[in-house]
Amino acid sequence: MATEAKAHELIVSVSPHVRGKETVGRIMWTVNLSLLPAFIAAVYYFGPRAAYVTGLCILTAVLSEHIYQVSLKKKTTIGDGSAFLTGLLLGLNLPASVPFYIPIIGAVIAIVITKLLFGGLGYNIFNPALIGRAFLLISFPKLMTIWTEPTARFVALDAKTTATPLGILKEGGLSQLMQVFGDKTELYMSLLTGNRAGSLGETSVIALLIGAAILLYRGYITWHIPVSFLATVGVLAWVFGGQSGFFTGDPVIHLISGGLILGAFFMATDYVTCPTIRKGQVIFGIGCGIITMLIRLKGGFPEGVMFAILLMNCFAPLIDRGVKSKLFGAVKEQKK
Template identity: 65%
Template sequence: MDKNKDRQFLVSVSPHVRSEETTARIMWSVSAALLPAAAMGAYFFGPKAVITISISIIVAVLTEYLYQKGMKKKNTIGDGSALLTGLLLGLNLPASVPFYIPLVGAVVAILITKLIFGGLGYNIFNPALVGRAFLLMSFPKLMTIWTQPTAAFVKIDAVTTATPLGILKEEGIQKLLETFGGSFNMYMQMLSGNRAGSIGETSAIALLAGAAFLFYKRYITWHVPFSFLGSAALMAWIFGGKGAFFTGDPLLHMLSGGMLLGSFFMATDYVTSPAVKKGQILFGAGCGFLTMLIRLKGGYPEGVMFAILIMNCLTPMIDRGFRTKVFGSAKGAAR
């Protein structure tokens, strides 16, 4: 009784009102928001997709656990960030990859990109994207074999094909329209996800549903994704056409490749994107610009991954450039 009496007058330091939100809660919510996309991937690409995603997640979590155990550090697998990284990496892989590709990718993503730099919050680059970049450069053949989606677990041999962006790059828009049978069909199939590509990037509807959930929960703001999509659409419209300016097809570029997955789920990563809103707009616009530059002029058909990684490098500089003025500091004082 005496104890409680003393406590009555105990005043702790601020903050006194705490939000319900924690890192773990946000990470788990983002993972949940990705589930529709993962489910659509599993639907179109079959059990192989589920296995790839599972290996990626398990290895990512296990790597973090073992590292922290071995280094005698506080265990942080409960915050869900390793799981989210594994999930994102899995969703960014083609369904047909052999088992060791998600394994190597997850180890690189967690160990080299995140843990060596000091763990969650200290990494310069988006771990899942570095994992994928590592894999793309290590296994260029295996990482660009895309399987034709076969709906509803139909058990047939996987047919390899090119992604819409690959066809667009190699053979042009006419061939792409032929493959899908008209532009309306093409947009419809891209919305549902019935096209070749990485497991989680194909279904636009599922990704948009997940993104809507994140917007509703206010885990992401419009700044990064919309400036990303906006600048990419502008570039696609101006320079995407054949011969003349202003004849490109922005919608095609929005829906193809990893544009939606990248802009809503990976460019918005808190750790590797600027903290200031104005800076976030510049960050997103830079991502969109670089993506379209690589898609239209570069050697790779898809550029979302490299665009985000390059902008990740610039994040500290952007943050510094848009640093808010300290209230009361003298005009023109040295910063």
């Protein structure tokens, strides 16, 4: 009898003895994959330089994580796809024209300073890619705001520079935006397809929504943050965004321009840096929306999504403390 057990070397471990199929790697690589349409759109509109800039970000992010961990004699975690994702997101948040050292500096800041020095995946307070971009924008304001016109061809060598739609809106108002794009339908079409100046991966709303649909379908993100974020921006744009008084703004322009779609679906939803309770995520989304519109309408920058998410990242732990999920049996207890 005893020999039988011995022959089998039974493993003793704590329950549960079966586990679901999800892993951190599976989630991260799926998110990477869901950004593929946006990446393809970036290459389509901004040419091979888009691939070069993004690739450099990814390579630097993965390499710096590996080197950091190996040199500290830790287990390398580049296989979980999160460093790759940080690099990819940073790349998609950069203009096409940046010189080679910009992606490298940004990726090192994102991975080493923002993520690894805080303890690695799970411990970082801020979205690494966004800190990388914020650092670059503040340190290299000129280089980070040279926007090349999309060429819709695979040559982008002599691309002309222009302003982003939000930039035009900020400087010259809606009338000037109309001048540049023709009529409203053409403006909307350009914004939806991505045929406009901007960061590499933010321009094509359609491509981004395809990716977002994958994440929603797989349950890797839920509606709470994107919907509350977008709804807040839409309402505020409608109420305060017009030039002829309250309730005259065009919410659609604000919703589908700038980095809002990329930010709301792929960056504000970063697990580590957003609240964990769904109710808290709605507060987080609304906060992101308010700060975004405050910056867009009143601030010095034409775009505010990045700073909005980073500022709300600070509040995520606080929101998690304040908002709790409903305890089973809690209501009855209070009634007693």
